[in-house]
Amino acid sequence: MTTVEELYKTLDQRRRPxxxxxxxxELLEDKISKHEHTILEKAAQGSLKRSVFGYTSMLETFGQxxxxxxxxxxxxxxxxxxEGExxxxxxxxxxxxxxxxxxxxIQKSVGQNDFRSDRLNKIQRKEAGLDLSKRNYNKKWRLLKRIEKRLSQFIHExxxxxxxxxxxHGLSHTIHPxxxxxxxxxxxxxxxxxxxxxxxNTFTNQSQERPFDEICEVLFNRCKETPEKTNWLAVSYIYTSEEVLQHLTDEQKGALLGRWTDILQEIAAFLGELWDQNDINRKTMAVKAGNDSTTWNNTAGAWxxxxxxxxxxxxxxxxxxxLEDISFGKVMRLMAADVIAWHLSGGGKLxxxxxxxxxxxLPWEVFQEKEFCNKKMIVEACRKADIDPEKSGWIAPRTHQVSPFKPTPELVHGVTVSNPFLASVLRKNKYFSGKI
Structure with missing residues (x-):
C-alpha cells in the first residue's frame, strides 16, 4: 500500500494528527519549504513511528x-x-x-412477527404445501424473526x-479515492x-480545542497557492469556509446544500426519538441516571x-x-454534573x-415544521443571554480562528494520562466511569 493510499484510509479512522x-x-518531503517542514515537524516528532514504544492506548477506529x-x-x-457466491x-x-x-x-411475510397471529397453523401450512412439523416450522419462523430484529438493530447502530x-469530520469519510x-x-x-x-474531547471546564491549527493553515495555504489543481469540492466535504465555497459552482453548492438538508432531516428524526426515550433536564443539560449521554452527544454534535x-x-x-421564515438553533450536549460544578466553582456560570x-x-421540531422559529426569535434569545448571535454561530457562519498545535494527550474517558500504557491499565481496571 502506498503512503497516499494509507493516508486515504485515515479518513474513516481516528488516527492521531x-x-x-x-x-x-513523507509525501511532501521534496516539495515543501523549510518553514513548512518546521511547522509539520511540530506534530510529526510525536508520531508513534518515532516513539520508543510506538503505542497509544486510544482506539484508532470508529465502532462498527x-x-x-x-x-x-x-x-x-x-x-x-x-448460498452461492x-x-x-x-x-x-x-x-x-x-x-x-x-x-x-415458509410463507412468512417480512415484518409480520407476532408469534400468535402471524404464524401459520397446521391447516394453513398444509394448504400452503409446507410439509413441515410444527416444531420445524416454528424453529425457522423464530430464526427469521431474529434476523429481522438484527437487521433493525444493525440499521440503528x-x-x-x-x-x-x-x-x-463532516462528510470526509465519504470522499471517493x-x-x-x-x-x-x-x-x-x-x-x-x-x-x-x-x-x-478532554475533561475540562474550558472550551475544547479548535481543530483548525497552524499545521492546517500551512497545508490549506498550499491548496490556495495552486487553486486550479485543488479539488475544492472534496475539501468542502470537511471544510465549508467562505474561502472554499467561493471555488464551487452554484450547482455544486446547491447539491451540497441538498445533501446537508437530507442529513439534517435524518438527524432530526433520530433526535426526536432520543428526546422521547431520555428524561433530559433541558434547563441545565446535566446528565442524570438513565440518560444515554454518549448517543445524545454524538447525535447533537452531528446536528x-x-x-x-x-x-x-x-x-x-x-x-x-x-432564515427570516425558518431558522433552527443548535442542540446542546449533555454535561456531567461534576464538570458543571467545577465550572461554577471557578467563578463561571452556566x-x-x-x-x-x-x-x-426544540430545533428538530422546527425543522420538521412542528414548531415555528425564525432569525428574529434567535437574535432576541441571544440578546437576552448576552451572546453575539453572529459570532457565536447561531444565525451566521462561525468566525474562523487558527489554534496553535498541541500534542495529542492520552485520554481515559476524557481524562489526560501521561503514559499510554498506564492509560490502558486504568481503562482495563475501570478507574474511570463511562464508555470508551
Whole structure:
C-alpha cells in the first residue's frame, strides 16, 4: 500500500494528527519549504513511528455495527439452501435481500412477527404445501424473526456511528479515492484536518480545542497557492469556509446544500426519538441516571456540524433571506454534573448557549415544521443571554480562528494520562466511569 493510499484510509479512522503529519512529510518531503517542514515537524516528532514504544492506548477506529452473518449462516444450514457466491451480511441491503428471498419458503411475510397471529397453523401450512412439523416450522419462523430484529438493530447502530463520524469530520469519510488522490495538496490538507477534527474531547471546564491549527493553515495555504489543481469540492466535504465555497459552482453548492438538508432531516428524526426515550433536564443539560449521554452527544454534535455546513452554504448561495421564515438553533450536549460544578466553582456560570437553547423551540421540531422559529426569535434569545448571535454561530457562519498545535494527550474517558500504557491499565481496571 502506498503512503497516499494509507493516508486515504485515515479518513474513516481516528488516527492521531502526529501520525498523519508523519505520512504527509513523507509525501511532501521534496516539495515543501523549510518553514513548512518546521511547522509539520511540530506534530510529526510525536508520531508513534518515532516513539520508543510506538503505542497509544486510544482506539484508532470508529465502532462498527454487527450485521446478521452469524444468524444467516445458521438459517442457510437449517433451510438447507445453497448460498452461492459469498455475500457480505454486514450490509443492510444484503440482509434485507436474504429475508425477502428466504421468508416466502415458509410463507412468512417480512415484518409480520407476532408469534400468535402471524404464524401459520397446521391447516394453513398444509394448504400452503409446507410439509413441515410444527416444531420445524416454528424453529425457522423464530430464526427469521431474529434476523429481522438484527437487521433493525444493525440499521440503528450504523446510523449512530454515521452520526458520530459526521459530528467529528463532516462528510470526509465519504470522499471517493479518486477525488482524494487527484491532488496531493488537497489530500494532505483533508487528511490532517480530518485527524484534528477526530480528536476526543478532554475533561475540562474550558472550551475544547479548535481543530483548525497552524499545521492546517500551512497545508490549506498550499491548496490556495495552486487553486486550479485543488479539488475544492472534496475539501468542502470537511471544510465549508467562505474561502472554499467561493471555488464551487452554484450547482455544486446547491447539491451540497441538498445533501446537508437530507442529513439534517435524518438527524432530526433520530433526535426526536432520543428526546422521547431520555428524561433530559433541558434547563441545565446535566446528565442524570438513565440518560444515554454518549448517543445524545454524538447525535447533537452531528446536528450542529450539519447545521453549520447548511448555514455556510445558505450564505454562500445568497439565500440567507430563508432564515427570516425558518431558522433552527443548535442542540446542546449533555454535561456531567461534576464538570458543571467545577465550572461554577471557578467563578463561571452556566453556558449562556444553554439559556438560548431554553428560550427557543426544540430545533428538530422546527425543522420538521412542528414548531415555528425564525432569525428574529434567535437574535432576541441571544440578546437576552448576552451572546453575539453572529459570532457565536447561531444565525451566521462561525468566525474562523487558527489554534496553535498541541500534542495529542492520552485520554481515559476524557481524562489526560501521561503514559499510554498506564492509560490502558486504568481503562482495563475501570478507574474511570463511562464508555470508551
Amino acid at each position: 502526529e501520525d498523519v503529519a508523519e505520512m504527509i512529510i 455495527a454487527i450485521g446478521a452473518e452469524k444468524q444467516i449462516h445458521k438459517a442457510i444450514e437449517i433451510f438447507r439452501i445453497s 459469498k455475500t457480505d451480511y454486514n450490509n443492510a441491503e444484503n440482509i434485507e435481500a436474504f429475508l425477502n428471498q428466504i421468508s416466502p419458503l 450504523s446510523q449512530k456511528i454515521e452520526f458520530q463520524k459526521i459530528a467529528k 479518486e477525488d482524494f488522490t487527484e491532488d496531493l495538496n488537497t489530500a494532505c490538507f483533508i487528511a490532517y484536518f480530518n485527524a484534528r477534527s477526530g480528536l476526543r 450542529n456540524k450539519a447545521r453549520d455546513n447548511w448555514m455556510n452554504l445558505i450564505y454562500a448561495l445568497g439565500m440567507e433571506y430563508i 453556558d449562556p448557549n444553554t439559556e438560548v437553547w431554553n428560550r427557543l423551540p
